[in-house]
Amino acid sequence: DTGVSQNPRHKITKRGQNVTFRCDPISEHNRLYWYRQTLGQGPEFLTYFQNEAQLEKSRLLSDRFSAERPKGSFSTLEIQRTEQGDSAMYLCASSNGDSPLHFGNGTRLTVT
């Protein structure tokens, strides 16, 4: 069990640029979740996959956000035309069935 891996750890980008984050879940976990967390708040659900199928996407997520999980393995989260309000910690987590979530170290995004 090597844990959930996220890359990069930090990303600084200018407003209007596109960014992509990667998450490698625990290998035997079939579910993968993306959350966003801002200072003083709990993780906010963005989307989740069961194997390669994206089963739910938060209504709070604008069309600038897209996520994929090809072949049910790693996942990517892309944000197009970044805005300053996108600055946050992006957390990936995986689980098996209804077992607890195991989080990666997160990607901290700063949009200048």
Place this chain on the structure above:
Amino acid sequence: QKEVEQNSGPLSVPEGAIASLNCTYSDRGSQSFFWYRQYSGKSPELIMSIYSNGDKEDGRFTAQLNKASQYVSLLIRDSQPSDSATYLCAVLYNFNKFYFGSGTKLNVKP
């Protein structure tokens, strides 16, 4: 939207005391309940899971669940300065959706 409510704190306790953290949730259909600890700038790490009414103990931690009253609590005995962190309550709904509270910040004073 499923609500998970926590007092944001900070909760300050002296070293060696018992820290009591509380959480309420809105949906009676919630099945599983979790406590996570989050240090500043780090990601959440799982401390406890609880699935049925009553108490569950693991070392210095005890989780308590009361589904009728829709609350979950976490007790930390013999609190240590290293326990100072934000504690997140999480609730699983519909076997696939995890909702989080905003967390309670705990300060343990030496």
